[in-house]
Amino acid sequence: MDNPREVEMETVSCPEGLEVVWEKPETLTGNRMHYCPGCGHGVVHKLLMEVLKEMDIQDKTIGVAPVGCSVFAYNYMNIDMQEAAHGRAAAVATGVRRMLPDKFVFSYQGDGDLAAIGTAETIHAANRGENFLVVFINNGIYGMTGGQMAPTTLVGMKTSTTPGGRDVETSGFPFNISRLIAMLPGAYYVTRQSVHTPGAVRKTKKAIRKAFEHQRDRKGYCLIEVVSNCPSGWKMTPVVSNQWMEENMFPSYPLGDLKTDGVLQPLKGN
Amino acid sequence: MNRKNATPTEKPDIRLMKGNEALAEAAIRAGCQGYFGYPITPQSEVLEYLTEEGRKRGMVVMQVESELAAINMVYGGAGAGARVMTSSSSPGISLMQEGISYIACAEIPCLVVNVNRGGPGLGTIQPAQGDYFQATKGGGHGDYHPIVLAPASVQEMADMVYLGFDLADKYRNPTLILADGALGQMMEKVEFPEYNPADHIPEKPWATTGKPKDRERNILTSLHIQPEKMEEVNRRLQKKYETICANEVRYQLVHADDAEILVVAFGLAARISHKAVEMARAQGIRVALMRPITLYPYPYDVLRRMKSTLKGALVVEMNAGQMIEDVRLGVEGAVPVKYFGRMGGIIPTPEEVLEEIRRMSGDGHGAGDGHHHAMHDQILEERN
Structure with a gap:
């Protein structure tokens, strides 16, 4: 294990009189995650790995990790994985998928990785209709490097590089890249979800399952954007950050399907 | 993955070809399964030849959005265990340096071809050898070396493809062929040797092909955040380069x-x-x-x-x-x-x-x- 903060979690057997209602799937390693309290990454990791387990495709799936907070995703996902250079996950995933056309491939990327430095790779993979899933965590900030502006940072939002709030004249507009991708004919399924309530978690899991089924059926490119919080980067408690996300992020990044079965859905929000 | 694209020959197979075409033909015969590239003079014939001939003979051949994407597709495809290559000329090779550094550290075998043109900058499309430092001293960030082969004829443009892939596989290291625009463009007689890829391509138990129940997961990464671990990785790489220096010098x-x-x-x-x-x-x-x-x-x-x-x-x-x-x-x-x-x-x-x-x-x-x-x-x- 490369991250000194990681330790294997203990496995406990079910005490007598109690019933097992959830078990860690074998697709998760059991390493204790390094994510901050309240962060959405761990939940999305878990959902992804649960779907692989339920579809019994652990041995057929290759994941591509990004650069960002989830750079260590491969410490938690018990599958074969490649760590890509910053922004290049969609190109790496293309290479894997093209050489292993019968396997399942996904990339897992944050907003800086996918929508700033990796924009070209992201857009062109979608436009080619690459038959893999991109999981896109949008929390509007660069978490790992300490809270700088992301391409998805909201106008007026304070970060360490927009101390007075993001202003359009200097930094342009929040980048709604999922909407852009939905317009490309190569994209088959584009949806925007969240994991901040039990209901939202269930919906996100359904979306992940759907995307892997599309991949199995060779339907083409799927993108699941998960609008997430960043309590540390936003400098809020987990509870407050979720409220802030609902009030501020969702109007700019409204939840729901942007494209299903290759058909664009009516626009919501801005 | 099939390796059917090798064509065993019974009598000497001699042709008159451009260097770029000879290199591309050799790649097909060497069992290259994937090529990712972007057009740039004076090497675009590699992409064109493979698009036509390589695809016909079972290769994945893709023209992609940039050299940056191409080298990272090589990372992904070669990391998935396939024999994969890319080619470009000087400005494109500069763009690939990031990826080559990651490939060297993650120890992914692959072949990169630089049909060198005059620089710096956009330079000229005429032949030059100005990328010698970039090729031999690392090129990207960090302490690493690709194995670098320098052909001097159309025949060697072909021969070094087999050698380059074999060395890459042997050492789990990128191999770079440093040619130039004249070698790429000129036509000469070239003879293709008998080469059965199945006899040359080793098992790749480290590749990310999907984790079966009975083995640990395979991870290809260049990230080792603990300095002690990163130094250990560097020592391993340096030891490998020492072995390469001891065994693979050719002149x-x-x-x-x-x-x-x-x-x-x-x-x-x-x-x-x-x-x-x-x-x-x-x-x-x-x-x-x-x-x-x-x-x-x-x-x-x-x-x-x-x-x-x-x-x-x-x-x-x-x-x-x-x-x-x-x-x-x-x-x-x-x-x-x-x-x-x-x-x-x-x-x-x-x-x-x-x-x-x-x-x-x-x-x-x-x-x-x-x-x-x-x-x-x-x-x-x-x-x-």
């Missing part, structure tokens, strides 16, 4: 026995220098040629062995004098080392090189044009 030596002057040149410059050496020999000058075939690892030892019997060495390059630094390291200050070269895509002539050899042997009067002499005088001064 050609011509007329070495009684030589007082040694001409050192690689690739096209070596081909031209060879002609000049023969002309000088005909005039009674005791001159030899050393042509490094591997630029990394570099044949320092042959220079060390020869230095005591030499009067001097002449390094001929199609750049401002890059390999000359390795020649100086090789002769360890024992003899004067002079440079002669042309830049900007201009190819030196055998007569120009002969003039430099004569000058060095004390026989010539330096009738060549001024600015070249000014250049080597300057380098002489530097040495003194």
Whole structure:
């Protein structure tokens, strides 16, 4: 294990009189995650790995990790994985998928990785209709490097590089890249979800399952954007950050399907 | 993944081809399963030939959005266990340096071809050797080396594809073929050897092909956040480079026995220098040629062995004098080392090189044009 903060979690057997209602799937390693309290990454990791387990495709799936907070995703996902250079996950995933056309491939990327430095790779993979899933965590900030502006940072939002709030004249507009991708004919399924309530978690899991089924059926490119919080980067408690996300992020990044079965859905929000 | 794209031949398979085409044909025969590239002169024939011929014979061939994407697709595809390559020319190879650094650290075997053109910047589309430093000293960030092969003929454009893939697989290291625009564009006779990829491509138990229940997951990464671990990875890489240096040096030596002057040149410059050496020999000058075939690892030892019997060495390059630094390291200050070269895509002539050899042997009067002499005088001064 490369991250000194990681330790294997203990496995406990079910005490007598109690019933097992959830078990860690074998697709998760059991390493204790390094994510901050309240962060959405761990939940999305878990959902992804649960779907692989339920579809019994652990041995057929290759994941591509990004650069960002989830750079260590491969410490938690018990599958074969490649760590890509910053922004290049969609190109790496293309290479894997093209050489292993019968396997399942996904990339897992944050907003800086996918929508700033990796924009070209992201857009062109979608436009080619690459038959893999991109999981896109949008929390509007660069978490790992300490809270700088992301391409998805909201106008007026304070970060360490927009101390007075993001202003359009200097930094342009929040980048709604999922909407852009939905317009490309190569994209088959584009949806925007969240994991901040039990209901939202269930919906996100359904979306992940759907995307892997599309991949199995060779339907083409799927993108699941998960609008997430960043309590540390936003400098809020987990509870407050979720409220802030609902009030501020969702109007700019409204939840729901942007494209299903290759058909664009009516626009919501801005 | 199938490896059906090898074509075993029963009698010698000889053709007249462009260097780029010969290289592409050899890639198909070497069992290359995937090619990712972007058009750039003077190497676009590789992409074009493979699109036509490679696809027909079972290869995945893709023209993609940039060289940046191409090298990362090589990372992904080769990391998934396939024999994968890309090719480009100087500006495109600069874009790939990030990816090559990651590939070197994650120890993913692959082949990268640079059909060198004149630089810096957008430069010219004419042949040059200005990417020697970039190729042999690392190129991207961090301590690493690709294995670097330097062809000097269309035949070698083909031969080095097989060798390059085999070395890459043997050491889990990227191999770079450093050619130039002339070698890519010129047509010559080329013979394709019998080569059955199945006999050459090793098992790749480290590849990310999907984790079965009975093995640990495979992770390809260049991230080792703990300094102790990162140093350990570096030590492992350096040990590998030592092994490569001990076992894989290749060079050609011509007329070495009684030589007082040694001409050192690689690739096209070596081909031209060879002609000049023969002309000088005909005039009674005791001159030899050393042509490094591997630029990394570099044949320092042959220079060390020869230095005591030499009067001097002449390094001929199609750049401002890059390999000359390795020649100086090789002769360890024992003899004067002079440079002669042309830049900007201009190819030196055998007569120009002969003039430099004569000058060095004390026989010539330096009738060549001024600015070249000014250049080597300057380098002489530097040495003194």
